[in-house]
Each structure stands twice: as C-alpha cells, then as structure tokens.
Amino acid sequence: MFDGFASIASHSDGLTGNGMSTRRDWLLQQMGITQYQLRRPRVLQGEIAVTLAPGTRLVMVAEHAPALQEPLIGDVLRVLQIQPEQVMTLTPEQLPMLPEKVECVGWLLGIDSPHPFSGVALHTAVFNELISSGAAKRALWQQMCDHDNLLFHHP
DSSP, X not given: OHHHHHHHHHTTSOOGGGSOSSHHHHHHHXXXXXXXXXXXXXXXXXXXXXXXXXXXOEEEEESSOOOXXXXXXXXXXXXXXXOGGGEEEEOTTTGGGSOSOBOSEEEEESOOSOOOBSSOEEEEOOHHHHHHOHHHHHHHHHHHHHTHHHHSOOO
C-alpha cells in the first residue's frame, strides 16, 4: 500500500519539465486527485460578496464615484431613463465580488478590467477627464448609440 506512494514520491525529484508548479501538485496529479481553483478567493479571506439591490438598473464602477447630482451624470441618467435610486456605485475592488452575471448596465469610469455585465458595459475615462473632454463625452454618447437597442425601449 505505501510502496506505491513511495515510488511516486521517489519519481518526483525532476519536476521542472512537467509543467507542475510544485511537488505537491505533481503528487496530487499522480494520485488522481483533482484540484479546484477558487474563482473568488477573496470571499474566503473575509470579503463579502456584493449583491445588487432590487431594482438596480445601472452599476457605476469608479475609483472615486461621482455624485449622482453632477450635471453630466444627471444627463446620462435622464437619457437612460434611470432614477438615482436605481444606481449602485462600486469601487474596482468590489467589482470581482459581484455575481458572475449581472443583467443591468455597467458603467466603468477609468476602469479596464474584466466585468460580469452580460448586457451593456460602457467604458469611459475617469469622471474628471470625462467632464473636461469633449472627445471623451462623444465616445460615451457613441457607445450609448451603439447599444441603443439594449439601452432604450422602442415601441
């Protein structure tokens, strides 16, 4: 019984060429033990998953979220027919803690990272750059036009 394990262990000295990162990984593979990798390891480190409030239609992700009373934010919300209480703001650190699929619109301000938004994800510059750049505003409006059929309800 232990002889098989000893022979496996004795063959584990030359591990560098087989693609396994550690001796332990190699041994587990040889014994047919499947290793799983956590998708959200931060949850086990004490961080709590983020759940969307009922009725959330827009998730804004920014290092420093702009106030919903900002004129440009108000214009975007008005065009999208979204009320301020339907908006949730998150930091980039909270983004991976969202569920795997998020059905509402995502607005990533200055964030270039994977996201769980299954519908529309708008990508813009950080807010201070967005409000001071005509080109950045045009790019935002163009994205909204490109996703017109998903963002707006047409009769």
